[in-house]
Amino acid sequence: MSFEIRLRKRLGDRDIALDLAAGAGATILFGPSGAGKTSVLNMVAGLLRPDAGTIRVAGETLFDASAGIDLPPERRRAGYVFQDARLFPHLRVRDNLRYAFPGRPLDLARIAFLGIDQLLDRWPRALSGGEARRVAIGRALLSDPAFLLLDEPLSSLDAARREEISVAIEHLRDVARLPILMVTHDAGEARRLGMRIVPMDA
Numbered sequence: 001m002s003f004e005i006r007l008r009k010r011l012g013d014r015d016i017a018l019d020l021a022a023g024a025g026a027t028i029l030f031g032p033s034g035a036g037k038t039s040v041l042n043m044v045a046g047l048l049r050p051d052a053g054t055i056r057v058a059g060e061t062l063f064d065a066s067a068g069i070d071l072p073p074e075r076r077r078a079g080y081v082f083q084d085a086r087l088f089p090h091l092r093v094r095d096n097l098r099y100a101f102p103g104r105p106l107d108l109a110r111i112a113f114l115g116i117d118q119l120l121d122r123w124p125r126a127l128s129g130g131e132a133r134r135v136a137i138g139r140a141l142l143s144d145p146a147f148l149l150l151d152e153p154l155s156s157l158d159a160a161r162r163e164e165i166s167v168a169i170e171h172l173r174d175v176a177r178l179p180i181l182m183v184t185h186d187a188g189e190a191r192r193l194g195m196r197i198v199p200m201d202a
């Protein structure tokens with residue numbers, strides 16, 4: 001199993017509940033705005049605490065309310081690509097990519113498929129949306145993640161950029177073989193990239 005998630009969380013006046021057991025590959029959380037998709041990613045990353053339930057990824061228990069297990073984010077080894085890239089504005093692309101392991105040489109071969117070699121000396125403010133997204137994916141990969149969380153990785157990109165990022169995600173799924181939990185509210189995107197689609201209702 002890649003993701004085994006059973007959780008409940010009260011957020012404001014809304015109850016978020018999810019029960020999923022996913023095999024290898026990519027799993028898509030699909031649903032309208034406000035359904036709680038980003039909150040689920042935050043709970044898997046350890047940034048938001050569920051009220052009840054368990055979260056296991058690739059056989060490791062990250063959270064178990066009844067057993068009192070709640071690993072801190074840095075021990076969960078999530079490669080989290082936020083919807084808005086969130087690159088560090090004061091660091092050039094090269095240093096954003098190196099952020100997890102500043103002393104280690106930059107393993108460009110590992111992220112060659114992202115096509116960001118030309119961007120290494122740029123500041124984040126000088127990147128297009130698609131370029132920033134690709135750098136954010138590269139940074140997540142170079143942190144040696146055990147799994148990836150991708151929040152709307154194709155949103156607000158033009159058709160050509162969407163295609164580039166889709167190909168990159170397929171590479172992560174099929175070549176790097178990392179378990180992927182990805183959020184979208186776009187049905188076409190979900191069909192193209194999802195080996196398994198988990199609907200979430202608002």
Ligand SMILES: Nc1ncnc2c1ncn2[C@@H]1O[C@H](COP(=O)(O)OP(=O)(O)OP(=O)(O)O)[C@@H](O)[C@H]1O
Nearest residue numbers: 011012013014032033034035036037038039040185
């Ligand atoms: N800290 C909070 N306190 C109260 N309510 C919250 C909090 N965080 C999120 N919510 C609410 O919980 C619901 C789920 O939010 P979430 O961002 O997870 O949804 P989403 O499915 O990812 O939506 P979108 O597609 O718009 O990003 C929303 O109604 C949101 O307003």
